[in-house]
Amino acid sequence: xxxxxxxxxxxxxxxTHIDGPLLILAGAGSGKTRVITxxxxxxxxxxxxxxxxxxxxxxxNKAAGEMRERLEGLVGYRxxxxxxxxFHSIFARILRKHLDPNFAIIDSDDQEKLVKQAMKDVxxxxxxxxxxxxxxxxxxxxxxxxxxxxxxxxxxxxxISQHVEKIYARYNEILKANNAMDFDDILxxxxxxxxxxxxxxxxxxxQYKYIMVDEYQDTNMPQYRAVMLLASRYRNICVVGDxxxxxxxxxxxxxxxILDFEKDFPDCCVVKLEENYRSTGxxxxxxxxxxxxxxxxxxxxxxxxxxxxxxxxxxNADSGIGEARxxxxxxxxxxxxxxxxxxxxxxxxxxxxxxxxxDKALHNSGIPFRVYGGMRFFDRKEIKxxxxxxxxxxxxxxxxxxxxxxxxxxxxxxxxTLEKIRLIGTQEGMSLFEVARxxxxxxxxxxxxxxxxxxxxxxxxMREMLLSDTMNFAEFVDYVENESGIIEECIExxxxxxxxxxxVENLKELLSEAADFEKAHRTEAPEETSSEEGGDxxxxxxxxxxADTTDGILKLYLDNAALYTExxxxxxxxxxxxxxxxxxxxGLEFKAVFLIGVEEGIFPGYRSIASExxxxxxxxxxxxxxxxxxxxLFIVVAQQxxxxxxxxxxxxxxxxxxxxxxxxYAMGLSRAQPAASQIDASRxxxxxxxxxxxxxKYKKSSVFRANAAKxxxxxxxxxxxxKKGMKVVHDRFGxxxxxxxxxxxxxxxxxxDFDGMRxxxxxxxxxxxxxxx
DNA sequence: GTGAACACTATTTTT
DNA sequence: TAGTGTTCAC
Numbered sequence: 001x002x003x004x005x006x007x008x009x010x011x012x013x014x015x016t017h018i019d020g021p022l023l024i025l026a027g028a029g030s031g032k033t034r035v036i037t038x039x040x041x042x043x044x045x046x047x048x049x050x051x052x053x054x055x056x057x058x059x060x061n062k063a064a065g066e067m068r069e070r071l072e073g074l075v076g077y078r079x080x081x082x083x084x085x086x087f088h089s090i091f092a093r094i095l096r097k098h099l100d101p102n103f104a105i106i107d108s109d110d111q112e113k114l115v116k117q118a119m120k121d122v123x124x125x126x127x128x129x130x131x132x133x134x135x136x137x138x139x140x141x142x143x144x145x146x147x148x149x150x151x152x153x154x155x156x157x158x159x160i161s162q163h164v165e166k167i168y169a170r171y172n173e174i175l176k177a178n179n180a181m182d183f184d185d186i187l188x189x190x191x192x193x194x195x196x197x198x199x200x201x202x203x204x205x206x207q208y209k210y211i212m213v214d215e216y217q218d219t220n221m222p223q224y225r226a227v228m229l230l231a232s233r234y235r236n237i238c239v240v241g242d243x244x245x246x247x248x249x250x251x252x253x254x255x256x257x258i259l260d261f262e263k264d265f266p267d268c269c270v271v272k273l274e275e276n277y278r279s280t281g282x283x284x285x286x287x288x289x290x291x292x293x294x295x296x297x298x299x300x301x302x303x304x305x306x307x308x309x310x311x312x313x314x315x316n317a318d319s320g321i322g323e324a325r326x327x328x329x330x331x332x333x334x335x336x337x338x339x340x341x342x343x344x345x346x347x348x349x350x351x352x353x354x355x356x357x358x359d360k361a362l363h364n365s366g367i368p369f370r371v372y373g374g375m376r377f378f379d380r381k382e383i384k385x386x387x388x389x390x391x392x393x394x395x396x397x398x399x400x401x402x403x404x405x406x407x408x409x410x411x412x413x414x415x416x417t418l419e420k421i422r423l424i425g426t427q428e429g430m431s432l433f434e435v436a437r438x439x440x441x442x443x444x445x446x447x448x449x450x451x452x453x454x455x456x457x458x459x460x461x462m463r464e465m466l467l468s469d470t471m472n473f474a475e476f477v478d479y480v481e482n483e484s485g486i487i488e489e490c491i492e493x494x495x496x497x498x499x500x501x502x503x504v505e506n507l508k509e510l511l512s513e514a515a516d517f518e519k520a521h522r523t524e525a526p527e528e529t530s531s532e533e534g535g536d537x538x539x540x541x542x543x544x545x546x547a548d549t550t551d552g553i554l555k556l557y558l559d560n561a562a563l564y565t566e567x568x569x570x571x572x573x574x575x576x577x578x579x580x581x582x583x584x585x586x587g588l589e590f591k592a593v594f595l596i597g598v599e600e601g602i603f604p605g606y607r608s609i610a611s612e613x614x615x616x617x618x619x620x621x622x623x624x625x626x627x628x629x630x631x632x633l634f635i636v637v638a639q640q641x642x643x644x645x646x647x648x649x650x651x652x653x654x655x656x657x658x659x660x661x662x663x664x665y666a667m668g669l670s671r672a673q674p675a676a677s678q679i680d681a682s683r684x685x686x687x688x689x690x691x692x693x694x695x696x697k698y699k700k701s702s703v704f705r706a707n708a709a710k711x712x713x714x715x716x717x718x719x720x721x722x723k724k725g726m727k728v729v730h731d732r733f734g735x736x737x738x739x740x741x742x743x744x745x746x747x748x749x750x751x752x753d754f755d756g757m758r759x760x761x762x763x764x765x766x767x768x769x770x771x772x773x
Numbered sequence: 774g775t776g777a778a779c780a781c782t783a784t785t786t787t788t
Numbered sequence: 789t790a791g792t793g794t795t796c797a798c
Binding site: 058059060061062063086087088089092105107108183184186187215218247248250251253350351352353373376407410412413414415416417562563565581582583584586587602605606607608617618621643644645 | 782785
Binding site: 643644 | 789790
């Protein structure tokens with residue numbers, strides 16, 4: 001096979017190892033994507049494996065799309081038969097097929113709203129617990145597959161947990177009442193489905209005899225369990241990842257899972273891809289020396305056969321303004337000398353707020369640029385409002401949609417009326433829309449009856465228009481935008497406030513999205529639906545189907561809208577400089593990278609310096625940042641900068657001092673000693689008071705105390721120290737015997753018998769102590 | 774029910 | 789700084 005000739009030995013090993021478990025540790029820039037796609041091509045072409053038996057799982061839609069595209073180039077039409085998609089999209093389709101075809105998927109924004117609602121319902125102390133905090137605790141519980149009634153048992157019985165337990169239970173009730181799932185539910189419910197329905201699990205085990213998971217270091221518990229279940233029959237599982245690039249622990253990703261893969265499959269084959277084809281020697285050495293400071297990782301080191309290249313430039317700017325000026329000047333120089341195009345250049349930062357100065361400076365200089373990240377397209381208010389209209393038109397039982405738009409645009413229906421409608425709805429077992437539709441029947445609603453009637457008639461009129469099938473999908477969305485008054489409101493807002501973000505533009509963009517979607521999924525001739533029994537399962541899981549009516553297109557669109565978060569196109573070829581956070585730069589590469597704000601308190605962030613684990617994640621983030629650069633790397637620190645409306649004065653990041661001095665060329669202020677704190681003492685002490693305010697605040701916060709308390713509690717046994725049959729003591733439950741230990745990546749679910757009472761506990765947080773101590 | 778004035782707070786965010 | 793949430797007078 002000639003494909004193999006272009007690969008190095010390790011890559012070839014990975015590509016040709018098809019049967020049995022395989023772990024590919026793919027360092028940054030080691031040709032990972034090529035290995036994955038070639039491997040699939042090898043399976044299909046050389047091993048005659050049917051593409052229908054291959055399941056490839058990624059984390060983003062973009063990655064899935066790219067994989068499919070590259071595969072099409074390699075194996076042609078056969079790539080179409082392969083199931084390739086994100087965890088969420090694949091699992092959602094499985095759930096729709098076997099559990100409920102109609103559940104709604106809510107995004108994290110709606111999730112927070114429902115948590116807020118739940119907090120109200122259970123009278124949670126809103127001054128002590130913030131909705132966002134409750135939300136992340138609930139999400140964390142789901143990520144550990146802990147049910148509401150096990151919450152305190154698993155995470156402790158402190159004040160906050162006791163309330164969150166109730167909030168969690170109520171939140172799940174609300175979801176159920178709305179037939180909705182959040183992102184975590186999609187994963188958890190899939191695991192449950194596999195565990196409870198053996199026939200279903202068996203079906204998919206047989207269907208997908210070959211499984212691949214990309215970015216395995218980013219998997220969380222439910223994802224891991226689902227994959228293990230699927231792979232347990234044929235054991236042809238290949239996971240690809242890099243523990244050094246795990247930067248999503250804060251979202252539930254568990255590095256331990258990739259570190260433990262060899263324990264899960266003792267007979268697995270491990271291939272390390274350490275040859276880097278991306279960066280110069282100096283950049284790689286810097287990356288290696290930074291990441292070497294992490295203790296919790298598999299040992300590997302990137303190497304290159306290329307030359308050292310230029311030194312890394314460390315610029316010490318006087319201020320945030322100076323930093324921006326330096327970046328602008330250097331970009332101009334690079335482009336003028338013909339070393340780079342604008343599109344070769346990226347400016348990376350730890351926090352979005354850091355883009356401000358640079359944004360301004362680039363704007364004034366006339367350098368073309370684009371800022372990525374921040375508010376995503378489908379998260380924008382006006383877009384979500386239009387989608388809510390579409391949802392309500394499609395299904396008037398969608399209470400969440402109703403609540404969102406009942407007063408958008410303003411039509412004089414406020415909280416009081418809505419509360420009354422809710423009450424009647426619960427009493428009569430009717431949807432909010434139905435109550436509004438029949439508002440004449442309820443004296444409580446008499447005051448706003450005319451307004452409610454107007455609204456429900458608007459929705460019904462729109463539905464009639466939809467069903468008449470006289471408009472194509474984009475036309476219909478346009479009609480809804482206009483008829484609802486959303487466009488009008490946005491135009492008014494724009495003229496009134498001169499808004500920076502152009503909402504009207506976004507609404508237009510939605511129309512072109514709609515048109516694209518329709519083009520891809522409209523069939524002219526009426527056809528039988530693809531979800532018929534015995535349909536092609538492989539195709540089912542990635543092909544969202546098609547329809548021949550506008551109504552049908554709308555349904556497909558809504559089914560997928562929550563999981564489809566494209567809108568920002570990273571891969572357009574226009575010539576501009578890219579600005580983004582280090583997180584969003586993962587997986588990308590640039591000829592020249594400016595890494596700005598590499599200062600203590602920012603990178604690593606002030607909230608990360610308290611714990612070793614958080615600090616290691618920051619360091620991995622730094623590693624990711626450095627390895628984005630192919631040829632030129634500029635690290636910029638400022639002695640003083642304005643952030644969050646306050647002037648702060650930070651020391652250069654410890655990560656800078658972890659780079660061998662020989663690799664750096666320091667310039668700007670205090671060029672002699674780059675990483676050390678060269679700032680004169682008086683100025684330092686005068687300014688630290690200011691710069692430490694956020695950090696101080698954080699140290700006083702309940703979150704910090706909770707974290708600290710948790711660390712204190714670690715006096716108990718760790719997951720790996722607990723064994724079946726062991727006698728243990730629990731603070732509340734007393735003495736018990738360990739019945740079983742189920743490892744769950746870094747932690748373990750331990751079942752303990754406390755004198756006849758059986759409890760499931762999370763090992764690391766339960767604080768179990770060996771008996772006799 | 775609305776909107777203006779005020780208070781608060783601020784990593785990262787694949788789905 | 790800036791964006792969002794809350795409060796209160798109309």
